Amino acid sequence: MRAAVAQTMRPDEAVYRFNGLVTVGVPLLAIFIRAFLPIRFHFFSWFELPLLVTIYFAMARRNQVAGMMTGAIIGLVQDSMTQLPIGIYGMANTIVGYGASSLSAKIDTENPGSRALITFCFYLLHQFIYITVARGMARLDVQWQWHRVVLIGIVNAVVAVFLFASLDRFRQKV
């Protein structure tokens, strides 16, 4: 609702929706690519496509509940594909979805530069939450490696610019 008000005040912050096929298909495709392509191309394991899709849908819908629920579902599906306890990715993606939708009401998210910066920051946040939960609750020995996290964050920020631009074709203005 707040986003709708924002839409009337600032035309560049329009609220978008997606049809059912895109809403379900794109996250599933992102998870599939994330799980499948690293077999043949190991560098694909750097691309956190499910996270990027979470951020994109949250920013486009500008609805905190929708954003967090999208993040929670995508994260839980990711969790269920690993042997680790279910909920670690779920929590991280929930918070990222909530944060992205909250942020989108305040800043311009159509600019490629701001999209890259937002993605980079949310990647760091995502990793921080994941590692905190994994170490604190699941007692996993996951370590924070600054250089690796920053490097992968930059890579994902670049990927996000192109991915978001291609996903823009599927959105429908409310």
Place this chain on the structure above:
Amino acid sequence: MEHIVSRFRNFTILGVVLFAQVIGLAVQVYRPSANGGSARLVRVWTSAAITPLERAVIGAQQGLKYGWDTYFYLRGVRVENEGLKLQLDQLRIQQARLREDAAQARRLQALLAFKEQFVAQTIAAQVIGTGGSEHSRIIYIDKGADEGLRTDMAVVTPEGIVGKIIRADKTTSQVLMVNDEQGGVGALLEKSRLQGIVRGTPGGSLVLHNIMNDEKVEKGEIVLASGGDRVFPKGMPIGRVKDIRNGPDVFFEIEVAPAADLNRLEEVLVVTKLVDKSPDVNMAGPVRAADMLAERLPSVPPSPPTGPDGKPLNATPGANGATHAAPPKPATTGASAAGTATNPKPSAASTKAPKPAPKPSNSNSIAAQQSGSTAAGQGTSAAPPKPAIKPATPATEVPQAGAQTGMKPANPQPRPEQTPVTQPPPGALR
């Protein structure tokens, strides 16, 4: 209170969603035995939703690749074929030598009532997916419980160990790779025979633990599965020692480079059956009464070698001793002994034009004739520098016989090269 909740509605929902996940996580972490509950159901659903797509893509890709490789892309196949034939020849030679080594090992193990693990059955499987997380080293394979796979079965490649099955669904299985931090393998260093445990790290590398830092470990040393975990077959390569560091306590921290390329797995083998058995005593070959007697009475001189006509080949006492002359290492196999007696390093090239080896004139070991004949064909025919040595070939069979009876020779003699031997019949040389 109601006002606060409605005012911060979204934030409240966020708290509720997070709280639910925290509770769910806590249940899983602190009650791991309740693994078959709803969480497991979620995993099964996810697997059922994702893996058919992966299987379809893999199937289509394989079909296209097969069609292209088999019917269209045949450039260089002839050259490759010739190279492979050459390689096959070399491998056959190597196989013959190894067969001899294995035969002797079986004989010795039979004598020692040694139990051994054999990989009795494997199933080939295709890797169809990963865990989709950089913090978890999981792969999915396209075979499951329908094909007889169960949890804790070892997954390997010809290069080395990959991991073990941690969940077998109907048509797919989840494999925990050895480089995951929750994975581990009982390990053994090949040269020093030190035992430890190889574990994965969060970064995806392998570390060998529990080796005291006053032991001698070399870089490049091969790390094998010890078989102590009852999952991985003993002797399967895990990797090589890559780096050795001092750990925080009295142990080394040894980094191991995995033998199998864990980042590029396409096909794997699941070990579905491991058998513990003693080597078949019959494989040791028949044992002559004279050998048994010699074992019990080492001072009894062995019978002299006889020629085809039944007459002794060597009339001299020295020659007689030469038939049972033991090289310094009696454990050497007939094959290798034969090889070293004539040519210390039988090359592949030299074996390409094999000359007929002289028949072992020592008729006292059938096993030596059966297995040693191959060795002689490979080793002794390898361009002997001095034909006069060839008749000493029977001496190389003696370690075989010695090994067969599990005893050291009673009267060690000089090396066969130094042993004066009489010239054999001319026909035997050619």
